[in-house]
Amino acid sequence: MANIAAQRIRREFKEVIKSEEVAKCAIKVELLNDSYTELKGEITGPPDTAYEGGTFVLEIKVPETYPFNPPKVRFITKIWHPNISSVTGAICLDILKDQWAAAMTLRTVLLSLQALLSAAEPDDPQDAVVAKQFKENIEMFQMTARHWTNVYAGGPHVNKECDDKIKRLVDMGVEEHQARVALSSYNWDIERATEQLFS
Amino acid sequence: MADSNQGFSDTQKFCFDYYERNVCKKPGCSLTHKRKNHIDVVQVKPRDGCVIGRLKTAPLCRYFLRGYCTHAGNCRFRHEIIPVNMRNVPNTNSNQPSSTNTPSTSATELQNANKSEDKRASRAESSVHASAASNMNNGKPGEAAVNNAEGAACSPLKDSLWVNAPEFVPKSIATKPLSYAAAVNPTGAVGNNNSTKQLCPYANKDGFCKYPPGECSYLHGEICDLCGNAALHPYDEELRKKHRQDCIKQHEKNMELSFAIARSKEKSCGICFEVIMEKANGEQRFGILPNCNHCFCLSCIRKWRQARQFENKIIRACPECRVTSDFVCPSLFWVDTKEDKNKLIDDYKTALSTKDCKYFDKGVGKCPFGNKCFYRHAFPDGRVCDVGPPPRQRRRGPGLDNAAIEVLQVRAEFIHLYRIIEFNLQQVILWDFLDERDNPWQSLAEDLEDLADFFSDSEESDWSDYDLFIS
Numbered sequence: 001m002a003n004i005a006a007q008r009i010r011r012e013f014k015e016v017i018k019s020e021e022v023a024k025c026a027i028k029v030e031l032l033n034d035s036y037t038e039l040k041g042e043i044t045g046p047p048d049t050a051y052e053g054g055t056f057v058l059e060i061k062v063p064e065t066y067p068f069n070p071p072k073v074r075f076i077t078k079i080w081h082p083n084i085s086s087v088t089g090a091i092c093l094d095i096l097k098d099q100w101a102a103a104m105t106l107r108t109v110l111l112s113l114q115a116l117l118s119a120a121e122p123d124d125p126q127d128a129v130v131a132k133q134f135k136e137n138i139e140m141f142q143m144t145a146r147h148w149t150n151v152y153a154g155g156p157h158v159n160k161e162c163d164d165k166i167k168r169l170v171d172m173g174v175e176e177h178q179a180r181v182a183l184s185s186y187n188w189d190i191e192r193a194t195e196q197l198f199s
Numbered sequence: 200m201a202d203s204n205q206g207f208s209d210t211q212k213f214c215f216d217y218y219e220r221n222v223c224k225k226p227g228c229s230l231t232h233k234r235k236n237h238i239d240v241v242q243v244k245p246r247d248g249c250v251i252g253r254l255k256t257a258p259l260c261r262y263f264l265r266g267y268c269t270h271a272g273n274c275r276f277r278h279e280i281i282p283v284n285m286r287n288v289p290n291t292n293s294n295q296p297s298s299t300n301t302p303s304t305s306a307t308e309l310q311n312a313n314k315s316e317d318k319r320a321s322r323a324e325s326s327v328h329a330s331a332a333s334n335m336n337n338g339k340p341g342e343a344a345v346n347n348a349e350g351a352a353c354s355p356l357k358d359s360l361w362v363n364a365p366e367f368v369p370k371s372i373a374t375k376p377l378s379y380a381a382a383v384n385p386t387g388a389v390g391n392n393n394s395t396k397q398l399c400p401y402a403n404k405d406g407f408c409k410y411p412p413g414e415c416s417y418l419h420g421e422i423c424d425l426c427g428n429a430a431l432h433p434y435d436e437e438l439r440k441k442h443r444q445d446c447i448k449q450h451e452k453n454m455e456l457s458f459a460i461a462r463s464k465e466k467s468c469g470i471c472f473e474v475i476m477e478k479a480n481g482e483q484r485f486g487i488l489p490n491c492n493h494c495f496c497l498s499c500i501r502k503w504r505q506a507r508q509f510e511n512k513i514i515r516a517c518p519e520c521r522v523t524s525d526f527v528c529p530s531l532f533w534v535d536t537k538e539d540k541n542k543l544i545d546d547y548k549t550a551l552s553t554k555d556c557k558y559f560d561k562g563v564g565k566c567p568f569g570n571k572c573f574y575r576h577a578f579p580d581g582r583v584c585d586v587g588p589p590p591r592q593r594r595r596g597p598g599l600d601n602a603a604i605e606v607l608q609v610r611a612e613f614i615h616l617y618r619i620i621e622f623n624l625q626q627v628i629l630w631d632f633l634d635e636r637d638n639p640w641q642s643l644a645e646d647l648e649d650l651a652d653f654f655s656d657s658e659e660s661d662w663s664d665y666d667l668f669i670s
Binding site: 004007008011012067068069098099100101102103104 | 469503516
């Protein structure tokens with residue numbers, strides 16, 4: 001790893017730890033190895049959103065050419081969001097791609113991701129299904145996102161109705177996450193979800 | 200042996216050596232021996248036969264008169280035996296022995312020489328010399344005549360008797376021996392002369408003079424409260440003033456530098472996050488963006504602006520604020536104020552404009568920046584060339600690429616067709632084709648990559664990859 005990248009991450013790491021966002025438990029960075037190439041990030045769901053109360057874990061891979069190239073970031077925690085793949089956790093965010101700037105840091109990246117959670121961009125989607133739902137049925141989207149936050153990110157909002165529907169599908173021998181994805185994709189219409197699962 | 204006649208005849212040509220240095224070593228020099236600032240020239244034939252020009256007014260050579268001048272023909276003094284009947288000896292002014300108290304050698308020798316020939320001559324010389332002596336301030340004609348008579352009474356000009364000649368004593372010593380102090384300061388006026396005296400360089404520079412107080416022959420200045428050196432001349436007001444001004448100027452410079460260091464030393468690069476002044480040697484340079492006030496080290500901002508994986512718009516923008524800047528100005532220190540920054544950038548452009556553009560290459564190459572280039576566009580003979588504005592930017596785009604290539608292919612097919620039909624026509628069209636290919640689609644050629652890197656969406660050029668610094 002290029003010296004400049006490791007040195008910068010080391011400096012950034014200290015900066016993030018001291019920052020007020022960490023003090024407020026809004027973001028968090030952990031080292032996964034000694035060479036500063038892989039890190040684990042954490043952001044909390046922004047207040048007044050469907051993600052409120054959840055803690056989302058991120059995988060951060062620092063390229064050798066950092067900071068001249070952006071870090072590779074993806075969500076480990078499953079999340080229902082138009083700009084984040086519900087399957088892979090890949091993020092569609094311009095600053096992590098062509099709008100990167102060398103002065104950006106892990107801290108700004110994590111804060112940008114947090115901002116992305118509160119302000120989705122459905123016209124530039126990563127997950128087309130989620131984006132469609134977001135545009136056509138925002139209520140349904142909010143409910144689904146809240147349910148996912150509850151299940152995967154430790155959010156406080158338990159949705160009994162969703163849990164029941166998933167349980168029914170699980171009883172039919174469907175894997176729980178698969179059932180959740182199918183139900184979420186079809187606006188919690190259990191018949192269409194079943195149809196899709198068994199077709 | 201030179202013929203002096205020839206020398207006299209050609210009065211227009213002067214001997215340079217003689218003119219400049221008063222000595223001509225060329226035997227037989229035929230040129231006129233005229234000396235700078237003097238008019239009268241005479242050529243004499245000394246004993247050793249060398250022809251040399253001498254001034255009529257030059258003093259008589261004392262050694263020649265004694266008979267053993269080692270300079271022989273090159274002596275700058277007059278080697279001349281005064282003829283018997285020479286009445287109008289040129290007055291040789293103060294260099295001639297003057298004091299009557301100390302009978303001079305030359306006078307004596309003259310007398311001796313004359314006496315050996317004619318008794319009358321001695322009288323004549325005596326009278327001449329006496330009259331010359333009487334012209335002097337302390338001349339006493341009577342006494343002089345007596346002395347001369349005594350000299351004349353001496354033996355004739357014979358080597359063995361030279362020992363009898365009176366000792367030559369220079370006039371100045373004879374009158375009154377001078378002390379060193381008196382010689383240096385003959386008037387004794389302290390104020391006037393001290394003002395021209397130099398300051399002791401040791402005391403001035405090091406603040407310490409190795410001589411004990413009072414023994415240094417130089418002046419010891421007063422302590423300047425700005426530089427702390429003993430550099431203030433105690434008497435010369437002009438020098439004092441000058442030193443004060445120099446000191447203040449130096450002080451201002453030092454202050455500026457320390458301010459520059461103070462405002463720079465905490466600054467860290469927005470890309471590598473390192474404190475720039477603490478970076479490795481050779482990397483402690485700031486890259487100043489003209490359009491915003493974000494701080495980067497030169498190497499980082501240059502590297503960022505050369506990043507190929509992003510659009511021009513991104514890399515030419517400040518990594519912090521995204522304000523586009525057309526170039527990066529290298530600087531040893533951080534600049535805070537707008538004036539400082541403008542001055543720095545002006546200095547940078549001025550420095551660049553004295554260097555030859557590597558693209559223009561003294562007329563051999565072509566500069567993609569046209570007359571917007573910061574560098575000098577000049578031919579080898581120094582003629583500066585205005586190459587006009589830069590050519591319009593052509594963006595790399597798949598559409599353009601494909602369209603252009605298609606046109607080229609169509610043309611090439613046509614050429615192929617024509618080649619089969621008529622060879623001559625083919626030549627014409629081929630050249631036409633090559634011409635077209637080289638000009639309008641030049642950016643599609645292999646140098647497209649290079650060219651495109653220099654242009655941005657704003658049509659301004661980027662000079663940041665030029666590796667030039669203000670020293």
